[in-house]
Amino acid sequence: MEQEINEVAVEINSIFDNMSIDVLNKIPLKIRNFFKNNASSTYSFEYDKTKSLNEQNIKDKTRGMIALLYRDYVCDDAERKEYNDIYTEFLNKKEEEKRTLYNPNDIFKKADNKIFENNYDTENTNYLEVINNKPNFIKRIFNKILSFFKK
16 A cells, blocks of 8 residues: 555656646645655656646556645636536436445346246255254243143
């Protein structure tokens, strides 16, 4: 996990190096220093200036971190509201997909009934045999009490 964070830091530092100064200044120095201090020394990433940020071959966690940095520090209030609306709509859509996929009322309707058909051999069916014919403890106590009243 820590190695992945260090690799993400390398990718973000490379993106920071290719940002305009105006955008970079909106991100607090403390956060920029965090990424510089936690960058991996063994992992390398080259930002391709001919491609847009969306076309770069970066990790999903890097994309998420860039999205958070953009939302929290770079965009203005109108963009932030629009971003949050889109994000909320995306989360609602994902939640609805989960609800339809894992709906407890429909989960057994979707099950393939063929799995449950002919799963047993009627000629060689092994039934559970009653091993202990003695009644359980509570039943024995109840029977004992009843026996006192019968006398």
